[in-house]
Amino acid sequence: MKLRIATYNIHKGVSAFGRKTRIHDLKEAIKLLDADLVFLQEVQGQHDHHAKKHSNWPEQGQHDFLAGETHTGVYGMNAVYQHGHHGNALLSRLPILHSSNHDVSDHAYEQRGILHGRIQVGEIQAHCFVVHLGLFAASRRRQVQALISQIQQQVEPDQPLIIAGDFNDWSQGLSQTLYKDLGVIEAFDIANHSHTELPIKRNALTSVKSFFKSNASHARTFPAGLPWLSLDRVYLRGFHVEQANVLSGRPWSQLSDHVPICVDIKLKHLNLHHV
Helix, strand or coil, X not given: CEEEEEEEECHHHECHHHCCECHHHHHHHHHHHCCCXXXXXXXXXXXXXXXXXXXXXXXXXXXXXXXCCCCEEEEEEEEEECCEEEEEEEEECCCEEEEEEEECCCECCECCEEEEEEEEECCEEEEEEEEECCCCHHHHHHHHHHHHHHHHHHCCCCCCEEEEEECCCCCCCCHXXXXXXXXXXXXXXXXXXXXXXXXXXXXCCEEEECCCCCCCCCCCCECCCCCCECCEEEEEECEEEEEEEEEECCCHHHCCCCCCEEEEEEECCCCCCCC
16 A cells, blocks of 8 residues: 655644735645645644734634544644644544653753554554654653654554654754664665665655755755755655655745655555555
């Protein structure tokens, strides 16, 4: 079974300092990705100030607004403040059997969480984790250990696994730990799953760029106007990667401070758990 997955930090659906709303343009752009699973970070569940300021601000949470009629959305609330809250979301065309949010905040100034969704993929179940890690290296290391612990407790070693999101891993220092402890691969890290380059697809929607380096290379996704930092990741277990794309240029450079990653994957034929 083949799937298309995407991960995207949407910057709460607004421009810098909240001066302009981008959420309607984001909805149309995400539709064009045609992804079965969309892993979203910085999703605004509620914002009373934006609702008053912008006449076209959606009445529902952004996860439900972006899901529309084609997907189901689940939301993990992380940061809570007087006028609202934001967090991670998972949009899925496939049935979501269960979802839960795990608080991994490392200190009072950054509220972070990991959203876990269990998805029905054909006859088997796959586990999806939406991640947005902290800005400080020590925090990220502790949060990755919390992620690993959660997965080891809740997911069987031979069950399909997708971990995607904004890792804020400026120095690319977290992947080896995830490879070793979870047996995952990263979609753009050729050295760990293939000795040949993955095909990069171009289409009329956008110019597509992939940035590779040998040995633990990851896609460059930030800042959106000229991506040069590798912050966003897609880690997989139990899937083959067929192609991995970074979407840059218009419209993506104008919608958020990150650009999205889109990956086409195929379920491996393994002796997988059905429950």
